[in-house]
Amino acid sequence: MKDFLLVFRNDYKARPKASPEEMQAEMKQWMDWIGGIAAQNKLVDKGAPLGSEGRVVRANNVVTDGPYTEIKELIGGYIAVRAGSFDEAAELAKGCPILNYGGNVEVRDIIPM
Amino acid sequence: MEQATLLPHLFRTEYRKITSVLCKLFGIEHIEIAEDIASDTFLLAAETWGVKGLPENPAAWLYTVAKNKAKDYLKHHSIFQQKVIAQIKNTSPHSTEIEIDLSKQNIADSQLKMMFALCHPAIPAEAQIGLSLRILCGFGINEIADAFLTNKETINKRLLRAKEKLREENVKIELPGERAINERLQNVATTLYLLFNEGYYSANPNHTIRKELCLEAMRLTYLLIENEPTNLPFINALLSLMCFHASRFDARTGKDGEMILYEEQDEDLWDKELIEKGEYFLNKAAKGDSLSKYHLEAGIAYWHTIKKDSKEKWDNILQLYNRLLLIEYSPIAALNRTYALSRSTGKKEAITAAEKLGLTDNHLYHSLLAELYVGINDAKVLTHLRVALSLARSVADKNLISQKITLYSKH
Numbered sequence: 090m091k092d093f094l095l096v097f098r099n100d101y102k103a104r105p106k107a108s109p110e111e112m113q114a115e116m117k118q119w120m121d122w123i124g125g126i127a128a129q130n131k132l133v134d135k136g137a138p139l140g141s142e143g144r145v146v147r148a149n150n151v152v153t154d155g156p157y158t159e160i161k162e163l164i165g166g167y168i169a170v171r172a173g174s175f176d177e178a179a180e181l182a183k184g185c186p187i188l189n190y191g192g193n194v195e196v197r198d199i200i201p202m
Numbered sequence: 203m204e205q206a207t208l209l210p211h212l213f214r215t216e217y218r219k220i221t222s223v224l225c226k227l228f229g230i231e232h233i234e235i236a237e238d239i240a241s242d243t244f245l246l247a248a249e250t251w252g253v254k255g256l257p258e259n260p261a262a263w264l265y266t267v268a269k270n271k272a273k274d275y276l277k278h279h280s281i282f283q284q285k286v287i288a289q290i291k292n293t294s295p296h297s298t299e300i301e302i303d304l305s306k307q308n309i310a311d312s313q314l315k316m317m318f319a320l321c322h323p324a325i326p327a328e329a330q331i332g333l334s335l336r337i338l339c340g341f342g343i344n345e346i347a348d349a350f351l352t353n354k355e356t357i358n359k360r361l362l363r364a365k366e367k368l369r370e371e372n373v374k375i376e377l378p379g380e381r382a383i384n385e386r387l388q389n390v391a392t393t394l395y396l397l398f399n400e401g402y403y404s405a406n407p408n409h410t411i412r413k414e415l416c417l418e419a420m421r422l423t424y425l426l427i428e429n430e431p432t433n434l435p436f437i438n439a440l441l442s443l444m445c446f447h448a449s450r451f452d453a454r455t456g457k458d459g460e461m462i463l464y465e466e467q468d469e470d471l472w473d474k475e476l477i478e479k480g481e482y483f484l485n486k487a488a489k490g491d492s493l494s495k496y497h498l499e500a501g502i503a504y505w506h507t508i509k510k511d512s513k514e515k516w517d518n519i520l521q522l523y524n525r526l527l528l529i530e531y532s533p534i535a536a537l538n539r540t541y542a543l544s545r546s547t548g549k550k551e552a553i554t555a556a557e558k559l560g561l562t563d564n565h566l567y568h569s570l571l572a573e574l575y576v577g578i579n580d581a582k583v584l585t586h587l588r589v590a591l592s593l594a595r596s597v598a599d600k601n602l603i604s605q606k607i608t609l610y611s612k613h
Contacts, residue, residue, distance in 0.1 A: 117517075117521070120521055120525070124527055124528070124539060127528055127531060128527055128536040129536070130560070132531070135528045
């Protein structure tokens with residue numbers, strides 16, 4: 090078994106604003122998906138959603154708002170899971186609700202240090 | 203009360219008080235002396251009361267005898283006395299004579315402190331429960347052996363090892379300081395939770411002893427609530443959870459001791475007063491900003507006190523199980539979550555989720571899948587029930603599964 094990071098990306102600007110009911114329904118989908126992974130005892134870290142603002146720090150004290158100016162897709166959150174292989178980790182990612190809203194999931198293996 | 207029933211009753215209620223007070227006075231390294239003095243007191247009561255009849259106030263009689271026996275012991279064991287007196291003088295420098303304080307307040311205080319001492323993280327969980335039953339609940343060794351479905355020797359050995367460990371670790375009989383209390387209280391809560399579960403879920407067919415384990419766990423949890431520094435939201439959540447579960451105690455066992463499943467229980471036998479108490483403590487638990495597993499389990503238990511099925515009920519239960527699993531995985535939570543999913547979302551989704559659980563060696567897993575396949579695939583219902591039967595160990599479980607096999611074979 091290895092740990093994998095699932096990173097959620099989406100073009101949040103392109104998404105229409107959700108009503109409170111829609112937001113609640115989407116929240117339920119996320120909880121059901123993560124709960125399903127936890128029920129398989131494969132959840133390593135429940136992760137967290139990320140806010141919509143950010144700063145990008147570069148050399149020579151250059152700090153810019155961002156990172157939206159250059160990139161359309163933003164990282165919206167992450168979780169960590171336990172799986173036997175990349176295929177198995179990708180299988181877990183297939184149920185992610187972000188896929189219903191035009192986003193994608195990047196699956197990366199975590200190298201133990 | 204007749205003498206024949208009064209003495210065992212007093213043993214249950216007073217032994218633990220005398221032991222805790224004396225042990226707090228002497229220190230944990232002398233726990234056996236405290237126990238011996240308490241036991242001797244009851245022995246003398248049995249002899250004297252048999253001949254002379256009951257004293258006017260039996261509890262006060264016991265306290266006086268225990269005090270005298272403790273003072274006698276100190277007089278005749280000078281080395282012990284020097285050590286203990288030195289210790290006592292440290293705490294109250296003005297007293298010349300040893301005061302053995304069996305006031306209500308000191309009894310509650312001693313029991314509370316003993317609870318923290320016995321639930322020390324160095325003691326294995328099983329031994330913590332055994333010691334708590336002996337010292338805090340006044341259970342006899344036979345009763346503890348019955349509760350654990352084992353023999354006296356095993357329990358004696360287990361308790362002896364636990365007491366040695368308490369001495370080795372030099373565990374103090376005191377309330378932890380403000381900084382440590384939250385962490386140590388987690389340990390105490392875990393022991394009380396296990397003690398309750400031992401009564402509620404054990405395979406022991408003795409209904410009376412199981413109910414008593416549950417009531418003792420609730421009494422000890424209530425001691426924590428009466429004490430301001432330990433009256434924390436998660437302790438209220440724990441008591442709430444116990445109240446909700448205990449409300450069904452009489453409804454879940456039939457005339458011949460057989461288990462009656464939730465769906466088939468007679469709601470009129472549910473204890474309304476306990477349900478109300480559960481709601482009261484759940485409200486008290488809704489403070490602060492930390493959500494413990496006890497909060498979530500109390501929430502789940504609350505929804506189960508409403509017998510009527512609704513989409514709202516099962517949606518809520520499913521979400522609570524989702525959150526519970528994020529805090530702590532357990533096979534039983536995973537299986538229950540999947541059942542909630544079937545009621546909230548649908549059987550097909552639940553079957554897909556169930557098959558990913560990886561619990562094929564658990565009889566409850568196969569019982570769940572059998573349940574989910576009802577009305578979808580009759581052959582699979584029977585296959586899973588038969589596997590469940592081969593995996594189940596307790597007689598009660600085997601009986602339940604066999605009944606279902608008979609029922610579905612007729613279809």
